[in-house]
Amino acid sequence: AQEFGIVEALKQLGVKDVNEGTSTGQENFSNGEVIESYSPVDGQLIGKVKSTTKEDYEKVMSAATAAFKDFRTMPAPLRGEIVRQFGEKLREKKEALGKLVSYEMGKSYQEGLGEVQEMIDICDFAVGLSRQLHGLTMHSERPGHRMYEQYHPLGVVGIISAFNFPVAVWAWNTALAWICGDVCVWKPSEKTPLCGVACQNIIAEVLKANDLPEGISCLINGDYKVGEMMTTDRRIPLVSATGSTRMGKIVAATVGERLGKSLLELGGNNAIIVTPDADVKMTVIGGVFGAVGTAGQRCTSTRRIIIHESIYDKVKNAIVDAYGQLRIGNPLDENNHVGPLIDKDAVANYNKALERVVAEGGKIIVEGGVLSGEGYESGCYVKPAIAEASNEFEIVQHETFAPVLYLLKYSGDVENALELQNGVAQGLSSAIMTNNLREAERFLSVAGSDCGIANVNIGTSGAEIGGAFGGEKDTGGGRESGSDAWKVYMRRQTNTINYTTELPLAQGIKFDL
Numbered sequence: 345a346q347e348f349g350i351v352e353a354l355k356q357l358g359v360k361d362v363n364e365g366t367s368t369g370q371e372n373f374s375n376g377e378v379i380e381s382y383s384p385v386d387g388q389l390i391g392k393v394k395s396t397t398k399e400d401y402e403k404v405m406s407a408a409t410a411a412f413k414d415f416r417t418m419p420a421p422l423r424g425e426i427v428r429q430f431g432e433k434l435r436e437k438k439e440a441l442g443k444l445v446s447y448e449m450g451k452s453y454q455e456g457l458g459e460v461q462e463m464i465d466i467c468d469f470a471v472g473l474s475r476q477l478h479g480l481t482m483h484s485e486r487p488g489h490r491m492y493e494q495y496h497p498l499g500v501v502g503i504i505s506a507f508n509f510p511v512a513v514w515a516w517n518t519a520l521a522w523i524c525g526d527v528c529v530w531k532p533s534e535k536t537p538l539c540g541v542a543c544q545n546i547i548a549e550v551l552k553a554n555d556l557p558e559g560i561s562c563l564i565n566g567d568y569k570v571g572e573m574m575t576t577d578r579r580i581p582l583v584s585a586t587g588s589t590r591m592g593k594i595v596a597a598t599v600g601e602r603l604g605k606s607l608l609e610l611g612g613n614n615a616i617i618v619t620p621d622a623d624v625k626m627t628v629i630g631g632v633f634g635a636v637g638t639a640g641q642r643c644t645s646t647r648r649i650i651i652h653e654s655i656y657d658k659v660k661n662a663i664v665d666a667y668g669q670l671r672i673g674n675p676l677d678e679n680n681h682v683g684p685l686i687d688k689d690a691v692a693n694y695n696k697a698l699e700r701v702v703a704e705g706g707k708i709i710v711e712g713g714v715l716s717g718e719g720y721e722s723g724c725y726v727k728p729a730i731a732e733a734s735n736e737f738e739i740v741q742h743e744t745f746a747p748v749l750y751l752l753k754y755s756g757d758v759e760n761a762l763e764l765q766n767g768v769a770q771g772l773s774s775a776i777m778t779n780n781l782r783e784a785e786r787f788l789s790v791a792g793s794d795c796g797i798a799n800v801n802i803g804t805s806g807a808e809i810g811g812a813f814g815g816e817k818d819t820g821g822g823r824e825s826g827s828d829a830w831k832v833y834m835r836r837q838t839n840t841i842n843y844t845t846e847l848p849l850a851q852g853i854k855f856d857l
């Protein structure tokens with residue numbers, strides 16, 4: 345830890361050995377059980393976070409609901425100024441936070457920095473957006489009437505985020521929610537609680553410097569039971585949840601039961617189609633980064649590569665060769681490509697997937713395995729593996745959050761590849777590698793990819809923040825980040841104003857008294 349500057353990073357971020365896991369932005373407190381955060385990098389205890397009890401949660405919610413009453417009246421561009429300052433702070437702390445992300449979560453330092461860059465990018469985006477929360481105006485059918493719509497703040501937004509993007513997903517939600525005039529309560533993953541503490545410390549400084557009320561940014565900690573406090577809470581009109589499809593179904597049902605809104609960002613089963621016209625070199629870079637980046641723990645990770653039979657061997661051999669060059673080890677050491685999985689449960693799931701694919705008739709062409717010995721003491725380092733498989737295998741249909749890649753073969757038309765690609769329950773990200781315009785356009789057409797993200801000559805992962813991010817089917821249907829995703833954080837109101845002395849009714853209805 346010392347060697348990679350972690351001790352210094354923790355200091356800069358105000359992360360202590362024991363941290364209060366509940367915060368209203370001014371006050372930090374907690375009376376729940378202690379969560380210990382061990383690094384998957386070296387197995388060391390990084391720090392502890394005290395979790396949130398029901399009473400702690402009530403304190404948070406009264407601060408948040410009180411803060412909303414003030415914050416909603418602050419002009420949106422001034423709220424944008426707060427987000428601008430937050431983005432500035434993130435620039436200052438980029439290295440420290442990137443390091444903590446890398447050390448607590450296990451992704452490479454480069455990807456840790458990339459994640460903080462996503463936070464900075466969404467702040468910039470939100471600042472501009474704070475002057476562009478546009479509604480439409482429309483022409484009334486009645487004389488002397490004006491019609492328009494406006495977007496008002498929604499209230500307290502609940503955020504449940506996952507371990508794999510322990511800081512960026514929070515920022516996607518908060519940066520937009522804040523410029524929209526909402527206040528946020530965040531429950532980070534219990535696997536990466538220190539990232540949560542670090543982020544809360546950063547925003548708390550900004551809020552304090554601007555003399556804003558506590559409660560605009562709140563932190564709570566704990567397992568699913570703490571998440572449940574939010575999903576069942578009628579004071580929270582929107583719950584944004586990132587994680588497994590299993591979790592998302594529970595969140596959707598609970599929030600839906602009280603007619604709240606949920607924004608779901610769930611599992612993927614992302615494929616790259618490689619047609620006879622593909623650039624093989626680009627396919628290898630996109631495919632390998634997609635499959636092994638973040639050790640296969642992105643929701644956008646490449647799980648399947650669907651290759652045309654005419655170039656199957658060529659592409660397969662090139663990918664296998666590239667796997668031979670991967671260096672697995674401490675993600676803070678920039679010579680390594682692949683870091684550890686998040687914990688031993690993830691390692692067990694990885695092992696199970698490899699066993700299952702063989703049991704179902706698949707053929708392993710790049711051997712997996714758990715690494716041991718010097719540098720691998722945490723027991724979380726695994727070898728990225730590749731299996732030749734069939735789309736209908738149960739294990740191929742399932743999202744395994746680990747570097748296990750399935751190669752599938754198609755013959756004939758690109759139509760056949762699309763059928764395989766769409767033939768899974770999930771619908772997050774997809775890609776086609778081709779220089780053939782007809783194939784590319786068919787992939788993007790109404791009869792093409794059924795995913796929320798569809799790329800041409802780019803892999804499945806690594807989306808920019810400017811577009812709406814999310815997917816269909818079991819991915820949950822939510823959209824976060826860029827484009828008009830902000831609208832979900834606001835309530836729309838249609839206004840009709842009559843500036844005459846008559847009161848004509850719409851639809852020409854006559855009602856005389």
Ligand code: UN1
Pocket residue numbers: 462508509513586641642643644804805806807808
């Ligand atoms: C996630 O894995 O939950 O597109 C988010 C990407 C990143 C975000 C992934 N920008 O891979």
